[in-house]
Amino acid sequence: MSGHDSKYFSTTKKGEIPELKEELNSQYKDKRKDAVKKVIAAMTVGKDVSSLFTDVVNCMQTENLELKKLVYLYLINYAKSQPDLAILAVNTFVKDSQDPNPLIRALAVRTMGCIRVDKITEYLCDPLQRCLKDDDPYVRKTAAICVAKLYDINAELVEDRGFLDALKDLISDNNPMVVANAVAALAEIQESSSRPIFEITSHTLSKLLTALNECTEWGQVFILDALSKYKAADAREAENIVERVTPRLQHANCAVVLSAVKMILQQMELITSTDVVRNLCKKMAPPLVTLLSAEPEIQYVALRNINLIVQKRPTILAHEIKVFFCKYNDPIYVKMEKLEIMIKLASDRNIDQVLLEFKEYATEVDVDFVRKAVRAIGRCAIKLERAAERCISVLLELIKIKVNYVVQEAIIVIKDIFRRYPNTYESIIATLCESLDTLDEPEAKASMIWIIGEYAERIDNADELLESFLESFPEEPPQVQLQLLTATVKLFLKKPTEGPQQMIQVVLNNATVETDNPDLRDRAYIYWRLLSTDPEAAKDVVLAEKPVISDDSNQLDPSLLDELLSNIATLSSVYHKPPEAFVTRVKTTQKTEEEDYPEAGEQSYSDSPARVADSGASPPASSANPQHPASRQPAAPAALPDLLDLGMDNSGSAIVSVDQPASPAGPPLPVVLPASSGQGLQISAQLIRRDGQVFYSMMFENNSQVPLDGFMIQFNKNTFGLAAGGQLQVPQLLPGTSASTLLPMVLFQNISPGPANTLLQVAIKNNQQPVWYFNDKIYFHVLFTEDGRMERSTFLETWKSLPDSNEVSRDFPASVINSVETTLDRLAASNMFFIAKRKHANQEVLYLSAKIPRGIPFLIELTAVIGTPGVKCAIKTPSPEMAPLFFEAVETLLKS
């Protein structure tokens, strides 16, 4: 290869696409290869090169692996938008899957599985079946993953063709790479199925544990993760498992180490011997610590996991607190996690060392880190009674530096320390009061006010201190107002003298009459009533002894902690959230649910496996004409564009139920995403024109088990640059309900280059499901504008002014005009306007005009014998490239 790949990014002034097209069809191999590289380059920077599909696919039949791979890469990208053309590639795929070269066999199966086009899927089955039993392990391991790919596209097909059993057989394969991929594929399939598919028995367990030793590092992770779901029968089995997994702790790959730790922790639950447990804890500590020598990103994951582990088994790392001391150059996210663990590991034995560290951190530059360090000191004071005094003296030292946010943070934690150890450290209140006027954060202010109120009787000038806050009472945040109210009441109850009495009146007035905050007002009224009815009762209530707070550093709820621990080494353990809180991948609905909702989509859906089985029985080699099966396909299932009227009709009649108002356009909408491919979500949609504007008329039906909300829509680039002109307005859809909407559309937003076509690619997302992509069709006539009417004279002039090369005509042999009147009415309803008519022998000749946005006119001549099939349509327009689209539209309109 010569030169740089970057040259493929350079563009020439004249049309890039035609030039590429020429090069792709060059007779020279090297030129073709270079051209494909240029196409891929364009594709990777987001240019639309889909129009070169046929030309690229033509390069597929080559012995050159490098070129073949490039073509395959292109295919994966565009097959979805060109499903009919993708069929052209099938033959080569099938042939390649039997190539003597194992790399080519594997490549074919790998690529076919990535092309998510149903028509291709059915041809995949036979090659896949062969490749699962291939002699070459590289082919088998690729085939194993391919089963998971296929399951994702069509689960039933996988089950019907017995691929699951073939996959299970691969668990006993003699090549560890194959075993690992089979395990990964089965685990994924199990994840999306509600039936037990991949259950680990003690037999598979021992097989997998043996394979573990020979696997690549990544395979080890797949296997360990799959095995972690295994429940050992008794302590002895658990010990056996642990013994065979422990050597993995020495692995250089952090993922292997963490997955091994997970396995061991899980089995430890069953082990009763304390000696064994102690020994295991000792073995796990060094590898866990070593994770902290990895890249900071890995350290972060390790620390989040260690945080959970030390909550459950504090002894494992009890002596290792030093490794959690923050390094100067640790990223902030690592420092924050280390602080958490330091608090958890702090003990009477190491607290002096820990405090020394915290004190250092509290003088660093990063404000968030400093704040957290100050809070950490307070939390240690609360956790370790014997160290509380030392903690407080460190806090006082920090207050003396007079760095504003340090002082405020210190006051907040000291308030908690007072609540943990009442009547112990009040002597420091005087020092705290010195910083009173520097407080400007609500939480710090509120904490200080609470302290003053709580200890009013010991602070000589408590009334003065509180009074200083009262002036700004109306402007204070609610949190501060509430504390001021309570503190003033406490002061009054403790020192019922004249000053406090005046203060309480001001506060109660402010908090009842002048405020809009119901919490504040209600609390004020309660105090008011208490004070006015029975001051003694008020004392009992307000000055009652408060429960002592406890250490909050082991906050996680035990059941949540257990769940998170069973998810060690997964994202769940990093987020500290159970998986269902963030995994939005909804399980694929099974066919039993499908049957509960008989609808049009179902017919074609349940059809497809049967059809596939048919074609599977005959060798695919016989399908030399790949177009053939496509044409006999009754209705395009799944997300294929519904090109055949048949499909639209039968689906349309079924989906609109009586109590659902049909979309304002009237006729039922074609299904664009059947429930079978939308995990229960069915979408019907069509572009329509109303009041001079294009709308996307849509209906959503939720046949899944969960409420769906947060719908959003996006349109891919298309010939007319159609895009959403507003937000998609769909309310939350409860299971079993549906909603219709009209989405206004705008034109010329994101125009795709290349020849004009009617493809409209749509993506729909909601908060619960993956993004759905489907193809719809742009009905050209919805673009006909209301101002398309032409005067007779203008018509003639325009006709004459356009060159003859702009005249195109087509016959519609199946169309028939039964009545001129009705036909003209129907056409007029779609903004095709009648101008004149004449008779020519037994034929009627009609002249009409239409216009599409940007003022492009179409002059139309329709010729037909009334009541006899066969209509000839001739048009003249400045944009003859639009003619095929136009004819399609006219044909549709004549038919309806």
Add this chain to the structure above:
Amino acid sequence: MISQFFVLSQRGDSIVFRDYRGDVPKGSAEIFFRKVKFWKEDGGEEAPPVFNVDGVNYFHVKVVGLLFVATSRTNLSPSLVLELLQRIARVIKDYLGVLNEDSLRKNFVLVYELLDEVVDFGYVQTTSTEILKSYIFNEPIMIDAGRLPPLGPAAMFMQGSKRMPGTAITKSVVANEPGGRKREEIFVDIIEKISITFSSSGYILTSEIDGTIQMKSYLTGNPEIRLALNEDLGIGRAGGRSAYDYGGSAGSGAVVLDDCNFHESVQLDSFDVDRTLTLVPPDGEFPVMNYRITQEFKPPFRINTLIEEAGSLKAEVILKIRAEFPSDITANTILVQMPLPTYTSRVSFELEPGTVGQTTDFKESNKRLEWNLKKVVGGSDHTLRAKLTFSQESHGNITKEAGPVSMTFTIPMYNPSRLQVKYLQIAKKSKTYNPYRWVRYVTQANSYVARI
């Protein structure tokens, strides 16, 4: 399993983008970049390596200024993904010789070919350069070495972080030399990253060595290799002893590792007996062994800081560093940094008379003092005096508002742990077979901090 993999430049341009499963929207790269860039409004805080936006999990690592990113919708192992991202970077570097935006763009076809073999349907297949060689057909296009920024002596460790300090070798494992034949050579680097925290009185509070024996082999035919380490190498601190009272074994002179792990190609059969490692090195760069030491060691630099207040608006900082390694060894690219009180408005510096190759700077934006030294010879002393002027009166405790002093440096041919490769034996193919063997030691500062 991962859904997508992409590489973004520092500006957020997507250089490589591969979608493996099609269940994450195409705009993910943009969503990711915006999220990372504006993690906190002020941009002061770094985004964690793993986060979730709208049900999509984003994983990223930074390698030579590029963001390597993966997305997923499932609850998979984050360490697997992060490790994978590092490995992809390493494999690409093995192939391209140099990993940067330019080389990625020039070799995009090869990169995509690699990505297709490394991951299938989101599942990692292999990250071994050796195995990949049999499936990869594109050849790398080497970028012009002349266009690389000039390589200072320390630049050889500038690429990558932590375990992947790109070596000086910017040579692809697959491409042939311009002359045609490949040179038979093997590189073994003993890289030690040291972390030390000194207390204000100069005691060592914590110290740690993160070491790696890294290998990069260009030997044809993959001959077997034996690496012999110190015979008296100990592994694991005696049970029950904690990190506080290490040093008990220091007297015996033996090197004691707290923990170590090995690359999967390493045979440990004789390791327990005579501390030799046997392996058939795969192609590409890889760590033979990682180790961690908390045993006490002699710090290569001592730092002395003195702060003298001169009135309420002035102070003088005196920084002194002493190189405590042998005089035949030279450290390079030394940087000493110290945060100053936020109300510092001006700093004037005074170096010792006659010094060369030293520069000083006061970074106004983050109030930081910086002292650069090109070279420091073992046994030497260097002093910097900085006169500070304050815009307001200090609170009377400057030491609490300044510091700590931190250092970064590289010391070639020196490793504080005294771990050694005693010999490197290559299974001989013939009498004349005598490939080049490079065994190199280097020490780098990780977190080297002196409190004041």
